[in-house]
Amino acid sequence: MYEHTKEEYEKMKAWGMLTSLDLHGCDMKKVESKETIEKWIIELCKLIDMKRYGEPHVVYFGDNPKVSGYSAFQLIETSGITGHFGLGPTGKDGYAYVDIFSCKHFDPFKAAEFTKKWFGAKEYRINTIYRKSSFQESGETEKGRAISVGIKKLLEDVETPYQHLQIFDTVYFGKMLVLDGAIMITDFDEFVYHEMISHVPLLTHPNPKRVLIIGGGDGGVAREVAKHPGVEEIHVCEIDETVVDLCKKHFPKVSTALGDRRVKIFYEDGSKFIKEHKGHYDVILVDSSDPVGPAEPLFKENFYKDLKDAAAADGIIVTQSESMYYHKELLKGMAEFNKRLFPVYKYYHANVPTYPSGVIGFSFCSKKHEPMKFDEKRAAQLKGLQYYTPEIHRAAFVLPKFFRELT
């Protein structure tokens, strides 16, 4: 999947790269010659520009006829090269199993082709791994569950003033934005989340004019909100300018609405921002990251009190609210205080394959309007939808028995 260029390798910030080579059909005389093996190691190191430390170390293993043959090792400044050579169980198939492990970049195919030629091999298999070649969400991995995403290329890897931002080009999901080790959006399924966090409240509110998005620097929520012609003001309160800049560069289809004349971006802390805008917004959408680190307060009662104050008298608030499978206790607590705070509180959900457990939930908090009464006529006028339908709107509030009983 990788192109194995040096630029790419350096961007990956991998610990090292390991190429495993399995060569068969080698010239039997060559794999049985200590001298040939020693010379191969010396020449290989020159070819791939590795500094040898000490001489090649080549030893014959003779005790067990099944595995007899030479083993070789060469220390290099940046790690080592090992090889195992023999004739196999039949005594007729010269083989070589070679591992090149280095924290300095090299070209695996150059090494492979050279080795194939040197030992007169008929064929080889090559496998190169970077220690970072498959992305897993850091927090989820520790919990014993994670989605693994095949990576083609690391496009950005930045420590912003607020978080660790990475953008990958992936094998299956297109481009992927990762903040502090957690997947935020992928080209493949961002539409689900962005449509569902936006259209459910905007179609429930009879006449939303002023909308606030907290977080949302990728522009996906703003894009959906901008589809509503009645909306006059779209405020995006994103703490991290780098998110906006890099999403504009890499996710043009997601960030498209950030240039809309109704959109205004505030680079501020959302929890402070809402305290300064009391009673102002018809709809507030909290597009936050997960409740670990900086976003943790956004899952607490005090924040919801401030959200309530920032909303107009018939305002609606919808917040990203994790997985009903993986965050039961958190969601139980949130349901408790939200039922106290708001006349209308409901939980709804949607399928997003790249989020933990494949499902993401939303807290629907409303001062007046019920989510089952919404404007189907306006819904029918929305353009470019891929997930949302009025039927999906209703079905999203239907919860599995275990979760309905819990909350």
Added chain:
Amino acid sequence: MYEHTKEEYEKMKAWGMLTSLDLHGCDMKKVESKETIEKWIIELCKLIDMKRYGEPHVVYFGDNPKVSGYSAFQLIETSGITGHFGLGPTGKDGYAYVDIFSCKHFDPFKAAEFTKKWFGAKEYRINTIYRKSSFQESGETEKGRAISVGIKKLLEDVETPYQHLQIFDTVYFGKMLVLDGAIMITDFDEFVYHEMISHVPLLTHPNPKRVLIIGGGDGGVAREVAKHPGVEEIHVCEIDETVVDLCKKHFPKVSTALGDRRVKIFYEDGSKFIKEHKGHYDVILVDSSDPVGPAEPLFKENFYKDLKDAAAADGIIVTQSESMYYHKELLKGMAEFNKRLFPVYKYYHANVPTYPSGVIGFSFCSKKHEPMKFDEKRAAQLKGLQYYTPEIHRAAFVLPKFFRELT
């Protein structure tokens, strides 16, 4: 997560185990002594019972003061031991970075404690990996997407006459059954799939008496079917007796109904079995694995024709039908022929975190009955449900816009 016992290691059938040790605060004289390092390697090999090949290879790296110090390598019969020793950038902190890689089992902690003592280290960090320590679905991994499941222990690893069967104890999902590299069930979320494949058709059929389950050797579908008192006959046609035996042993809560007096297990090929039971079943449930390898024909039109013939005049057939996110083309094709074959064809779905994309679908094929007309009174009498409710029944048939348009 691992206990690192030899039994466990052998059951894992891992390629090898690698222990990385980072030791700091070492006695500076010891890490600067070639003799001490050589003796350490020899003694360590004795302690963990590794056969050395050749003498320890210890070389001084002196060019760059930042990384000056000794590197060491020892070939062992089953792989090798490497170490890097020095005083660090300050010149005052003796360090040792040691990797022990072997395809033969050893006790990592024994090796670590010995090494710590030998070099007088104040502390160490240890990390042991098995090449199989995190399970990923083989087919999904190749596609660049997979769930990674932390493994505590491999409990079973059997090549049955039909497939490769593994049962793992996992970090988060309880026990997990894997067939040919694909996750079949986990204790954590099996209830979703089993309830949804069963109760939707059984409550839609006005009076189901004869039920056939194709596959289903784990017993989960039979358990749900057995909750319907009106059902008189539950035939399970499972090709692989080993699945039944090992699920009875490891998944007692799932396989519980396999002893029900109404249940009869046939160890036969389901596609042949249905040809011999024409017009017999009120409900047929196809609890198959994925459409690769042996289960591939179960996703083809001919099989659905045979299912139709095996069903009674008002029979209902429900089949496991993959993910609407990951198998669009397959499902588009299946929808086409099923709409031709059956008076009623609908697709429905449910969230199962451990299945690809976190969502699993079902094809609902019916000769007469519509799934929106079902028996809510009987539903209310079902005991021990965790996912299914009448509202979930209806919501499960609501499909996202992109998929509704596709099928």
